[in-house]
Amino acid sequence: MTPTDPEDLADRTAFVTGGSQGIGREIARTLAREGANVAVAARSDAIHDVAAEIDDRGGDALAVRTDVTDEESVRSAIESTVEAFGGLDVLVNNAGIAGPTAPVEDVTVAEWEETMDVNVTGMFRTTKHAAEHLRESDAGRVVNISSISGKRPLENRTPYTASKMAVIGFTRTLAFELGDDGVTVNAVCPGATKGPRIEAVIEEQAAELGVSYEEAKRRVFTDDAALGELVEPDDVADMVAYLASDAADHITAQDVNVTAGSVWY
Incomplete structure (x- = not known):
């Protein structure tokens, strides 16, 4: 499935966190297929494999080791991306962890804090350091990956569910903060x-x-x-590409479901 013109994202630069595997890998590949320069950002060495695959397919990718729980790592990765490609147009905040599966009384404070640090504060760190570049872009986009759990309860998953609901609040507020500079901000809520x-x-x-x-x-x-x-990973990636494209110029402050029909609100 190709939701946009194949050259719709040509000459634009995207920074994708958690880009070494799963949904993030598919997002990076899809944005590159649509013409974007892509910074594949994650802690894993697999970023080099993803970047090499994109390059082999005729795209332009940069592997940037990034730990979203470390502000200096984030700042350096954003700067490296801007230096390599001359700017930043699309930020995809995909990095996340599942957190524990347990009743709330069995969840440790350390588990709670780790889940929030990666899934919410990590998103804040990347956005904080990307914002000035996105404001300078003629087509600034932020796409945050939330979850079906941001819409409905998921038993024995309090840290994860709370973090994904926080992503939706962050998205809606940021849309108004960046909107005067023409930057759109949306969340995608994948199902399982x-x-x-x-x-x-x-x-x-x-x-x-x-x-x-x-x-x-x-x-x-x-x-x-x-x-x-x-849900298939490429279903999520196609929605991200659409929201990053010119076709979604006036879509902002939204949380869009890709859930095979398990959530409709």
Whole structure:
């Protein structure tokens, strides 16, 4: 699926956190396919593999080691991206962790703080250091990856759910803060998306509920989805590309669902 003109993002530069695997990897690949220069930002060495794959396909990518929990790392990565490509137009805040699966009384303060630091404060750090460059762009875009959990409760996942609800509040407020400079800010709320992270969450839910993997998957994630299935990573990436494109010029302060029909608000 190609939601935009293949050259719609040509000569624009995107910075994608958590770009080494899963949804982030697919977002980086999709934005590059749409013509953008892409900085693949993550802690993992796999950023080099993703960047090499993009380059091999005729795109232009930069691997930038980035730890969103470290402000100096974020500042340096943003600066390296601007130096390499001459500016910054699109920020995709995708980095995140699942956090613990446990009743609230069994969640440690350290687990809570780690989840918030990566999923919320990490997003603040990248946006703080990207904002001046996005304001200077003629087509500034911020796309924050929230979750279905930002819309509805998910049992035994209080840190993760609270963090993803915070992302929506951050998105709506930032849209008004940056709007005078023509920067749009939106959130994408994926449903349970195929990949290693959701597999680990399903396994933890199965253990907590005392049921099989398939039963936990059905009971927690697919039973209430209109399509009765998990979301594909490229579905999320295509929505990000659309929101980064000229076609979404007047879409801002929104939280857009890509959930196979499990949330409709």
